[in-house]
Amino acid sequence: MNGKSLLQKLTEKRVSTWNILFKKPWPYWFGGVLLAVVNIIYFAISGEIWSITSGFARLGAWIISLFGVNVETWEAWQYYQYNLPWLDNNSWSNLGIIIGALIAILLAGQFKLKKIKNKKQIITVLIGGWLMGYGARIAIGCNIGGLYTALASLALNGWLYLPFIILGIYFGSKVLIKLINY
Amino acid sequence: MDKYLDCTGEPCPLPLIKTEKEMNKLKIGDKLFIELDHTCSMTNIPEWARKKNYEVETEEVDFGEWQITITKTN
Amino acid sequence: MKRQEFRQKSNWQLIFALIIIIFSIYIYLYLNNSVEINLATSWAFGLIVGFILQRSRICFTAALRDPFLFGLTKLSRALILSTIIITIGFAYIQYQQQLGGLPIEGKFVPLGWHIPIGAFIFGLGAAVSGGCASGTLIRLGEGYKLQWIVIVGFIAGSVHGSYDASFWYQLIRSQKSTHLPQLLGWGNALALQIIFLLLLYLLSYWWEKHKF
Numbered sequence: 001m002n003g004k005s006l007l008q009k010l011t012e013k014r015v016s017t018w019n020i021l022f023k024k025p026w027p028y029w030f031g032g033v034l035l036a037v038v039n040i041i042y043f044a045i046s047g048e049i050w051s052i053t054s055g056f057a058r059l060g061a062w063i064i065s066l067f068g069v070n071v072e073t074w075e076a077w078q079y080y081q082y083n084l085p086w087l088d089n090n091s092w093s094n095l096g097i098i099i100g101a102l103i104a105i106l107l108a109g110q111f112k113l114k115k116i117k118n119k120k121q122i123i124t125v126l127i128g129g130w131l132m133g134y135g136a137r138i139a140i141g142c143n144i145g146g147l148y149t150a151l152a153s154l155a156l157n158g159w160l161y162l163p164f165i166i167l168g169i170y171f172g173s174k175v176l177i178k179l180i181n182y
Numbered sequence: 183m184d185k186y187l188d189c190t191g192e193p194c195p196l197p198l199i200k201t202e203k204e205m206n207k208l209k210i211g212d213k214l215f216i217e218l219d220h221t222c223s224m225t226n227i228p229e230w231a232r233k234k235n236y237e238v239e240t241e242e243v244d245f246g247e248w249q250i251t252i253t254k255t256n
Numbered sequence: 257m258k259r260q261e262f263r264q265k266s267n268w269q270l271i272f273a274l275i276i277i278i279f280s281i282y283i284y285l286y287l288n289n290s291v292e293i294n295l296a297t298s299w300a301f302g303l304i305v306g307f308i309l310q311r312s313r314i315c316f317t318a319a320l321r322d323p324f325l326f327g328l329t330k331l332s333r334a335l336i337l338s339t340i341i342i343t344i345g346f347a348y349i350q351y352q353q354q355l356g357g358l359p360i361e362g363k364f365v366p367l368g369w370h371i372p373i374g375a376f377i378f379g380l381g382a383a384v385s386g387g388c389a390s391g392t393l394i395r396l397g398e399g400y401k402l403q404w405i406v407i408v409g410f411i412a413g414s415v416h417g418s419y420d421a422s423f424w425y426q427l428i429r430s431q432k433s434t435h436l437p438q439l440l441g442w443g444n445a446l447a448l449q450i451i452f453l454l455l456l457y458l459l460s461y462w463w464e465k466h467k468f
Contacts, residue, residue: 022311025225028331031312032338038304040345046297049363050305052389053414060415076421079365089298092287094393096302097309099280101397104310105221105246106273112246114219114400117191122405125193128385129392129406131377133413138424139374140365142389143316143382146375148335152342153350153362154445156434157371164372168379169321176384177199193386193402194318195325202326221398222391225313230326233468245269246399 022107039152048089049153051145052097053136054080055090060133079140124179128172135168183208189218190247197223198230201252205236208254216250217243224248309394317388320379327467329460336457340450347446350437364435368428385409 039050061071062085072082085091105111116122136142139161141150147165150158185204189197197218204214218224224240227250231238237253280303287296308314312334319335322328350360365371382388385406387395392410395403417424436445 025221026308026312028312028314028334029337031308031314032334033341034308034312035305035314036338036341036345038301038308039342040349042297042301043346043361044349046294046301047361048294048298048301049361050301051363052393053410056411057414057418060411061418063411064415071418074418074421075425076418079421079425087292087295089294092295092298093302093305096299096304097306097390097393098302098397099276100303100306100308101310101394102306102399103273103276103280103303104307105398106269106276109269110221110242110246111269111272111399112219112244114246114398114402115191116401116405121191121402125385125402125406126409128381128383129409130413130416131381132385132389132392132406133381133410133415134417134420135374135377135379135381135413136389137374137414137417137421139371139378141363141374142378143320144390145363146365146371146378148316148339148342149346150363150365151339151449152346153364154343154347154436154449155362155364156436156439157365157367158363160367160371161375164375165379165382166320166324168376168381169317169383170324170379172380172383173195173321173325175380176196179384180196191402193400194315195321198326221310222313222315222318226318226322226326226328226331229330230328233328233464 022104023109039149046089049145049149050093051090051141051149052094053133053142053145055085055088055094056133057137058083058088059085059091076137120179124176184213184215187214187216189216189220189223192218192220192223194220194222194226198227201227201230205231205234205252205254210254210256212254214252214254216252217247218250219247221246224250227252305390306394306397309390310398315387315391315394317382317386317391321383323460323463327464329464332460333457336453336460340453340457343446343449343453347437347442350435351442360435360438362435364433366428366431367434368425368430370424370427373427374424381413 043049065071139146146161147158187200187204201216208214228238228240231252235256237255239251241249243249284296284300287299319332323332353360392403392406
């Protein structure tokens, strides 16, 4: 016995298992493998394929339809069907992702409402968000539906998407570095 | 001269860009303290520093807030 | 000292997590029993994906950016590995669909200039707002106030893009199928894609060695 009782040792072991599972970040490759497996199961049991931004388009279209805009006749819906947000798979999976991440960070005990540093940031990210939404609708897909699950479906459009999203991110990062002028 | 960097509220990749620039200015043996609250930078800054063979220490200072200490060893 | 004290107070986060988990299960059961099973599946899928992405810190923007900005490719390689696995799984399901005489499902978009232009604009936005589509959702869950603004812009931009669709979709060049197996045959398509992904993996590995 070197100073520690069996009970102490057991508690320590429990704490370290908890830390590995819920506190320390998982290795990237482990997350990547799980992500692929979960997506395959989802496709197999529901016939749905993961995508994000078409859900945003439906949600936004529904919101402006409340103000009397006739959204259902838009040509866009020929490429991705119009649904009411609460009857839309993408809206539910989007909400799920937010809540899933919240559960994960709470279990890690690292949740905190994180502040915004300055006003310039607000303008930058508002424009950035707008560009993302607009771009994703033009290309009919974001980094998930246009790239990840497109490549998964052996679709040529995924390969066309890849070099240009990389270019966009590269130039965007250069702009951001210029903006902060550090 | 040790240097303190406050990166709270800054999204990826800004903390790592600043870290890279500051580390280049430091002399061997100096330390850089980075305070941040971005989970993504919390993984890629230590990864980058270890690749550079610098000494890295991380400490959680508050809920979801960390301090990374990098010692320039080469 | 603040630094030691906060650790003992983190129990409320656990309790909060448990309440949300119970609530999420309740929503799942409600959707499953009274609305539509597929919506319940999507909800559960979202929860699991959000959990995995937060836990493993996977960020698609970083994977596509860090190799070029910093020479870090660990995350990119993990996502290439992920793409190889998902390709095999999806190909198997699609093949079964074809054998069963069902329409083959997948994310097929007719080719044209709208894809490069849209992808480039999306990339620009993702870089300046600190996260792509999945990253934005994860960070909303993690409590970043900045992402509340991103999501407002994101949804507004999506509607704007859908509204302008009739203009942009004039750029569509061909309505032909983009499904590689229909163009090249199953064996060739699958082999080509996986070999190409493996090459990308090796290239990233070599790139990181070269950079450090």
